[in-house]
Amino acid sequence: MDSSNAITQLEAAFAHKARPAVTEEATARPWVGCFGNGIPEVLLAAAGCRVVDVKSVPEPESNDRHEGINQFIEPFLDDYTQLFLNRLANGWLNHLTAIVFSRQDAAALVAYQYALEYQRQGYTEHPFPALLLWNAEQGSTAAVLRFNQHQADKLVSQLVSLGDRQPDDAAIATAIEHHRSRCLALEELTAAQCEQRPRLTGLDAFRWRNAGRYLEAEQFQALLRAALSGRESKPVRTGKRLGLVGSATDSEALYRVLDSVGILVADLQPFGRIWPGPVEGVTDSDSLLQAMARDPFCPRGHSSIDMINALADACAEARCDAVIAQMDQNDDTFGWDLPSLQQALTERGIPVINLGFRDFRPDESACTQMREHLTLELGA
Amino acid sequence: MSDSNTTDYQPLASARLATEYQRDWVRGLREQIKAGSDFAFVNADTPHELFHIMGLPIVTNQWWSAVLSAKQLSEYYFDHMASLGFHDRLAKYSSLPLIAELEGDRERQPWGGLPSPAILCARQSADDHQRIFSLWAKQTGAPLFLFSAPAVPDPEPNWWELARRDWETLYGTDRLDLMEAELYQLVQQLERITGRPFDAGHFARYMDAINRQEEIFDEVHEMLAQAPRCPIRISEQIPNVMIPQWHRGSDWALQHAEAFRDEVKSRIEEGVAVCPDESIRMMWVGAGLWFDTSFYAAFEESHSAVFAWSMYLPFAADGYIRYDQGDPMRALAARVVSMNEQLHQPPWVNSWLADQARRYRIDVALMLIPRHDRFSGQGSLFAKHALEAAGVTVIEIWSDMVDRREWDREAMVGRVAAVLDEVKAKKDFDVVN
Numbered sequence: 034m035d036s037s038n039a040i041t042q043l044e045a046a047f048a049h050k051a052r053p054a055v056t057e058e059a060t061a062r063p064w065v066g067c068f069g070n071g072i073p074e075v076l077l078a079a080a081g082c083r084v085v086d087v088k089s090v091p092e093p094e095s096n097d098r099h100e101g102i103n104q105f106i107e108p109f110l111d112d113y114t115q116l117f118l119n120r121l122a123n124g125w126l127n128h129l130t131a132i133v134f135s136r137q138d139a140a141a142l143v144a145y146q147y148a149l150e151y152q153r154q155g156y157t158e159h160p161f162p163a164l165l166l167w168n169a170e171q172g173s174t175a176a177v178l179r180f181n182q183h184q185a186d187k188l189v190s191q192l193v194s195l196g197d198r199q200p201d202d203a204a205i206a207t208a209i210e211h212h213r214s215r216c217l218a219l220e221e222l223t224a225a226q227c228e229q230r231p232r233l234t235g236l237d238a239f240r241w242r243n244a245g246r247y248l249e250a251e252q253f254q255a256l257l258r259a260a261l262s263g264r265e266s267k268p269v270r271t272g273k274r275l276g277l278v279g280s281a282t283d284s285e286a287l288y289r290v291l292d293s294v295g296i297l298v299a300d301l302q303p304f305g306r307i308w309p310g311p312v313e314g315v316t317d318s319d320s321l322l323q324a325m326a327r328d329p330f331c332p333r334g335h336s337s338i339d340m341i342n343a344l345a346d347a348c349a350e351a352r353c354d355a356v357i358a359q360m361d362q363n364d365d366t367f368g369w370d371l372p373s374l375q376q377a378l379t380e381r382g383i384p385v386i387n388l389g390f391r392d393f394r395p396d397e398s399a400c401t402q403m404r405e406h407l408t409l410e411l412g413a
Numbered sequence: 414m415s416d417s418n419t420t421d422y423q424p425l426a427s428a429r430l431a432t433e434y435q436r437d438w439v440r441g442l443r444e445q446i447k448a449g450s451d452f453a454f455v456n457a458d459t460p461h462e463l464f465h466i467m468g469l470p471i472v473t474n475q476w477w478s479a480v481l482s483a484k485q486l487s488e489y490y491f492d493h494m495a496s497l498g499f500h501d502r503l504a505k506y507s508s509l510p511l512i513a514e515l516e517g518d519r520e521r522q523p524w525g526g527l528p529s530p531a532i533l534c535a536r537q538s539a540d541d542h543q544r545i546f547s548l549w550a551k552q553t554g555a556p557l558f559l560f561s562a563p564a565v566p567d568p569e570p571n572w573w574e575l576a577r578r579d580w581e582t583l584y585g586t587d588r589l590d591l592m593e594a595e596l597y598q599l600v601q602q603l604e605r606i607t608g609r610p611f612d613a614g615h616f617a618r619y620m621d622a623i624n625r626q627e628e629i630f631d632e633v634h635e636m637l638a639q640a641p642r643c644p645i646r647i648s649e650q651i652p653n654v655m656i657p658q659w660h661r662g663s664d665w666a667l668q669h670a671e672a673f674r675d676e677v678k679s680r681i682e683e684g685v686a687v688c689p690d691e692s693i694r695m696m697w698v699g700a701g702l703w704f705d706t707s708f709y710a711a712f713e714e715s716h717s718a719v720f721a722w723s724m725y726l727p728f729a730a731d732g733y734i735r736y737d738q739g740d741p742m743r744a745l746a747a748r749v750v751s752m753n754e755q756l757h758q759p760p761w762v763n764s765w766l767a768d769q770a771r772r773y774r775i776d777v778a779l780m781l782i783p784r785h786d787r788f789s790g791q792g793s794l795f796a797k798h799a800l801e802a803a804g805v806t807v808i809e810i811w812s813d814m815v816d817r818r819e820w821d822r823e824a825m826v827g828r829v830a831a832v833l834d835e836v837k838a839k840k841d842f843d844v845v846n
């Protein structure tokens with residue numbers, strides 16, 4: 034496949050974010066939305082589902098509020114929770130058979146609870162997709178693994194009751210293979226992003242990476258590899274090598290700001306990661322669950338200190354000249370990590386520039402401010 | 414306003430006794446810790462029962478936070494928090510002790526500060542608990558025991574009706590299995606720390622005593638709900654419940670609960686009322702207003718309005734009674750597995766509050782909504798709507814109450830008074846018609 038064609042397809046998939054109008058295969062297979070990282074997509078794929086992300090917000094859907102559901106939304110809820118609930122109430126997710134919410138994503142859990150309650154109280158104007166909770170925990174004890182195994186069985190039986198097929202070992206093995214090849218392709222993207230002479234912009238890498246959240250794993254890995262293969266023809270980018278950490282963000286404007294002041298070589302916010310979780314040593318459903326329960330980047334891991342060290346190591350490996358921190362207006366977790374992360378990065382010789390709180394969709398003037406702040410700090 | 418209403422309220426003897434007992438007990442704890450005895454530093458929603466039965470004293474995070482605040486240290490520590498690079502929208506109530514620990518000047522703190530605990534314990538109900546406790550563990554080198562906190566996929570709205578006996582159905586076998594396994598893991602760790610073996614028989618009797626104590630509180634709660642007029646102030650209800658809850662299951666706590674019950678009972682029989690011509694009944698939704706408890710009495714004279722409800726007493730019954738069905742450890746798992754979710758998560762919080770408001774014939778609710786403690790604030794608007802649907806007028810107070818800088822008493826009195834005027838006018842109108 035030629036590279037520019039692949040890029041066009043990735044960008045189109047990302048821009049469209051699987052909104053209903055292009056769900057040409059919607060009737061052929063059950064579409065299942067996923068909210069948050071850490072969901073065992075392998076099991077969904079093996080059950081025959083077409084998996085798409087519902088957390089990242091399509092631009093055309095980011096402004097229409099739904100009066101009914103808004104009377105229950107406190108302003109301090111996560112932006113992604115608020116927007117998801119509005120989209121759900123507005124009927125923009127009606128093409129999905131089910132939505133799986135990750136308990137490991139704080140925004141997803143609250144979205145699940147509020148959507149369920151809104152539905153229970155009979156406010157819905159149209160039937161919601163089935164609301165399913167992926168309730169796994171982090172850890173390596175027998176009790177945690179047993180619990181997670183039970184959650185996996187439960188998830189599968191819920192899918193089966195919605196008309197999906199019971200995944201057999203062969204289907205799981207195939208799904209794991211697809212999952213692995215997607216992970217490897219994503220690792221290639223991560224490597225390309227931080228190579229010695231980087232050519233990708235942060236925005237390109239962000240779009241290509243997350244386009245995979247709307248495409249079949251097989252198709253996506255082929256497109257991504259093809260897109261990457263053509264990067265030699267792009268000019269080498271020069272400037273300070275930057276890392277990005279903090280709250281989840283899918284703001285393209287923020288990426289444009291970063292691209293204008295340096296080169297993003299390590300994107301470590303949740304939308305910069307390889308999802309849905311680790312793949313090393315995964316051969317079957319048991320090992321999949323074990324690997325997922327020990328994800329060093331999981332925000333619900335047992336030690337934020339380990340997570341901070343993993344982040345700092347990743348920045349050092351990418352040879353960052355500086356790391357940019359940002360958080361959403363209602364942050365209540367990353368703020369706890371930031372001083373320790375700052376320390377861990379300082380120990381590795383990397384300064385941190387803190388942009389502080391940013392809006393969900395920063396406007397022109399906010400972007401100008403961020404750019405000026407970064408330019409000043411980076412001495413670019 | 415009527416003359417008969419100038420309040421000559423007599424405080425409860427039991428409230429004073431509880432406070433005195435607690436003062437002595439705290440003094441004893443302080444001596445013990447200063448003398449170098451091991452202790453555990455734990456979050457409020459952890460199974461204190463296990464620490465108690467294993468003979469390891471505990472200091473709870475939320476209590477130590479209140480102790481620091483009572484010494485007027487919170488503002489100093491909030492400033493210090495900022496200088497360490499933590500932003501000011503992070504939860505403050507649950508982090509004040511950590512900030513004090515990081516600040517490091519023990520002499521500034523009550524008791525000359527806390528030495529390193531033998532163990533730290535928290536539940537991962539909200540994502541910041543692990544962070545606060547991990548930082549504490551890093552600072553002190555103490556081991557951290559974290560309980561998993563899987564979410565509730567199918568919360569039954571009437572949780573309080575199922576929780577006492579049918580908790581297996583309510584909380585789910587998978588969640589209880591995990592919680593119970595982790596309780597035993599904690600027991601093993603406590604055995605190593607204390608060098609004492611866990612005594613299952615002793616534990617069963619202790620759990621039984623706790624249920625008996627909570628049944629007494631349940632009786633008081635029923636009496637207060639049904640009494641024609643509210644006989645005691647919530648500022649007295651709170652210590653009478655919270656202090657014995659702290660020592661739940663002990664002989665003293667049971668005796669105290671009984672004494673409290675008897676005192677309330679005789680007040681009701683004698684027709685004692687906080688407001689002789691009580692006309693408006695209010696509920697206080699949220700954590701206690703510990704630094705301005707006289708606010709609870711502020712509308713008695715002006716509007717014959719009393720605060721009749723705060724969560725502590727009814728929650729002692731609904732949140733704690735778990736009959737063991739032959740398995741006390743599993744019953745303990747049922748008590749802690751959703752401890753705070755019951756107060757914060759829809760539909761649990763909204764259906765419970767609406768039910769409580771009906772039982773207590775509440776007219777007006779003051780609802781505290783913290784802006785910077787998401788976990789405690791979630792579900793507030795569902796609760797508000799449920800209360801309104803139950804005929805209650807809701808006054809929302811968006812404030813982080815640990816920060817007394819945010820409390821403007823005069824403005825609040827004015828706001829509430831205006832609402833009470835309207836409610837009173839409507840009530841009078843309804844009576845005439």
Ligand code: SF4
Nearest residue numbers: 465466619662663664
């Ligand atoms: S008898 Fe009861 S109160 Fe006394 S130590 Fe044992 S459990 Fe605690």
Ligand code: SF4
Nearest residue numbers: 457475700753756789
């Ligand atoms: S009020 Fe809620 S958040 Fe605060 S200690 Fe109690 S349960 Fe926890």
